[in-house]
Each structure stands twice: as structure tokens, then as C-alpha cells.
Amino acid sequence: MTNEELLTNAALKSWNQVLGQFDKGLAALTDEQLQRHVAPGKNRVFYLLGHLTAVHDRLLPMLFIGERLHPELDEAFITNPDKTLSDPIAAADLRKAWSQINSQLTAALQRFTPQDWLRKHSAVSDEDFAQDPTRNRLAVVLSRTNHLSFHTGQIVLTK
Amino acid sequence: MTNEELLTNAALKSWNQVLGQFDKGLAALTDEQLQRHVAPGKNRVFYLLGHLTAVHDRLLPMLFIGERLHPELDEAFITNPDKTLSDPIAAADLRKAWSQINSQLTAALQRFTPQDWLRKHSAVSDEDFAQDPTRNRLAVVLSRTNHLSFHTGQIVLTK
Numbered sequence: 001m002t003n004e005e006l007l008t009n010a011a012l013k014s015w016n017q018v019l020g021q022f023d024k025g026l027a028a029l030t031d032e033q034l035q036r037h038v039a040p041g042k043n044r045v046f047y048l049l050g051h052l053t054a055v056h057d058r059l060l061p062m063l064f065i066g067e068r069l070h071p072e073l074d075e076a077f078i079t080n081p082d083k084t085l086s087d088p089i090a091a092a093d094l095r096k097a098w099s100q101i102n103s104q105l106t107a108a109l110q111r112f113t114p115q116d117w118l119r120k121h122s123a124v125s126d127e128d129f130a131q132d133p134t135r136n137r138l139a140v141v142l143s144r145t146n147h148l149s150f151h152t153g154q155i156v157l158t159k
Numbered sequence: 160m161t162n163e164e165l166l167t168n169a170a171l172k173s174w175n176q177v178l179g180q181f182d183k184g185l186a187a188l189t190d191e192q193l194q195r196h197v198a199p200g201k202n203r204v205f206y207l208l209g210h211l212t213a214v215h216d217r218l219l220p221m222l223f224i225g226e227r228l229h230p231e232l233d234e235a236f237i238t239n240p241d242k243t244l245s246d247p248i249a250a251a252d253l254r255k256a257w258s259q260i261n262s263q264l265t266a267a268l269q270r271f272t273p274q275d276w277l278r279k280h281s282a283v284s285d286e287d288f289a290q291d292p293t294r295n296r297l298a299v300v301l302s303r304t305n306h307l308s309f310h311t312g313q314i315v316l317t318k
Contacts, residue, residue: 001292003163003273003274003277004162004163004166006277006292006293006295006297007163007166007167007273007276007277007297008166009293010170010293010295010297010298010301011169011170011301013293013298013301014298014301014302014305017302017305018305038198038316039197039198039199039316040198040199042316114162114166115162117166118162118165118166133160133165134165134168134169134172136165136169138165138166138169139169139172139173142169142170142172142173142301142304143173143176145301145305146173146176146177146304146305146308147308149305149306149308149309149312150308150309150311150312151312152309152312153308153309153310153311153312153313154312154313154316157197157198157201157313157316
């Protein structure tokens with residue numbers, strides 16, 4: 001591996017580790033347990049799973065990997081806080097969406113060359129990116145990995 | 160910046176972002192509020208702050224940055240779960256230790272060259288590192304950044 005590959009490999013490994021930790025926690029919860037709140041008066045696990053699914057679905061176009069698979073989740077899980085709208089999806093389907101989106105993301109990230117990791121994402125303009133090349137795809141993936149770890153820490157509290 | 164520098168810069172930025180988010184949450188809590196549990200029957204914020212302080216203190220020798228500053232915290236905050244031992248440090252001193260350790264870490268990471276990020280950490284042997292060069296300092300810092308984000312997600316629940 002080149003140095004550049006070793007550096008991007010660490011980011012991919014970190015993504016896979018956090019995703020693996022989350023999925024292990026998710027697999028340990030029944031559909032009924034997804035209705036638990038992470039703490040009294042705080043989000044349900046179901047809402048957090050929906051939120052993470054919608055946020056990761058947005059990564060597909062943001063990283064130029066593909067079209068969104070589940071844009072219909074944004075309204076209930078990003079635009080609005082928990083318990084504002086009724087859940088727009090059944091637990092089994094939400095689990096499936098989560099797994100499909102992450103499989104597609106991970107497969108694409110595995111194919112990224114170091115140059116790909118350093119390309120701009122779709123939420124930054126050519127002009128802004130020329131001024132600030134740190135607004136690249138790697139920065140987005142590291143940020144989403146932290147975001148996933150943040151909510152994983154909450155979800156494990158329901159055990 | 161070279162490509163290698165752009166890649167390691169993203170990791171440093173991610174570390175700084177998560178640390179900034181944690182510190183903002185910590186600053187919003189009084190010493191009394193540090194005694195709150197993140198959820199019923201779960202860790203106190205005080206314990207998590209002690210735990211993170213001890214874990215980050217261990218990074219100093221692990222990344223060959225310097226000697227540990229607070230090895231006396233391990234017993235209460237790593238070896239044992241919350242409320243096993245009485246707290247070995249006052250809140251104000253714990254806040255100070257947290258801030259000192261992270262200042263030293265961040266200053267050192269800012270000076271790391273891409274080659275430094277790819278060097279071995281002290282918990283891996285020369286032989287093992289020769290076989291698996293992904294066990295480098297970058298991997299450790301990404302892992303600790305995720306760990307910090309994981310517990311930040313818990314601590315914000317006490318707001």
C-alpha cells in the first residue's frame with residue numbers, strides 16, 4: 001500500500017468498525033425494543049435508526065455514489081423531531097433500508113482511490129472547494145462516522 | 160498542502176470538532192450536574208469525564224508524545240465501573256486534567272507529519288507492525304475520536 005492508501009484505509013476501517021458496533025447493537029434489539037427511549041423523554045431507538053438511515057441515504061448523492069434510495073424518510077426523521085409524525089415505515093423495512101444503504105456506501109468507499117477521497121462532495125460548490133480543498137469526501141465520511149458513534153452511544157443505553 | 164497532508168488534516172479536524180462539541184457540553188454543566196446519570200442506572204457524567212480523561216492520558220505515551228500526566232485515574236475510571244470506588248479527584252481538578260491532557264495531545268497532533276501519523280503506536284510490537292502497518296497512530300486517533308463521540312452522545316442526554 002502507498003502512504004496515501006494507508007491513510008484512507010484507516011478512515012474506511014474506522015467507518016466499518018463503528019458500523020459494525022452499531023449493527024451488533026441493533027441486532028440485539030427486537031422490533032418491540034426499538035420503541036424504547038434512550039433516556040426518559042429522549043428519542044426512541046426507532047427514531048434514531050430512521051434518522052441515521054435518512055442521513056446515510058443522503059450520502060449516496062453527496063459522495064456521487066448514486067441516487068437516493070429512501071428520500072421519503074427525511075420528513076419524519078430529519079425535518080421533524082421524534083413523535084411529531086407517525087412512523088412512515090415498518091421496523092422490518094427500516095432495518096432493510098438501513099442495511100441496503102450502508103452496503104452500497106461501503107462497497108463504494110472500498111473502491112475509492114485516495115484521489116476520490118480528496119474530491120469535492122456535492123454539497124460544496126466548485127468555487128468554494130477551490131478555496132478550501134479540506135471540504136472533501138473524506139471529511140464528510142469522518143463526520144458521519146462520528147455522528148453514527150454519537151447515536152450508538154445513546155442506543156446502547158437501552159440494553 | 161500535499162495529498163497526504165490533506166488526508167491527515169481531515170483526521171485532525173475531526174478530532175478537533177468532536178473535542179469542541181464535547182467541551183461545549185461540558186462547559187454547560189455545573190460541577191453539581193456532573194453527578195447526573197446519563198440515564199437511570201447508567202454512568203454519571205463525572206465517571207465518563209474521568210474515563211475519557213484517563214483514556215486520553217494513555218494516548219500520550221501510546222503516541223510517543225510524552226509521559227502520562229494522570230495515571231492515578233485508571234483505577235477509578237478504567238479498571239472499575241462507576242460507583243465502585245469513591246471519586247479520587249475533585250470536579251475542578253478533573254476538568255483541569257482533561258483540558259491539560261487534550262491541549263498537549265492536540266498540540267502534538269498538529270505537529271505530526273503524514274509520516275508520523277503512519278508510524279507505529281507503542282502498544283504494537285515492531286514485528287506485528289511490520290506485518291500490519293494499518294496499526295498506526297492515525298488508526299488510534301480515529302478510534303479515540305469515535306470513542307469520545309460515543310460518550311458525548313450520552314452526556315448530552317443530561318441536558
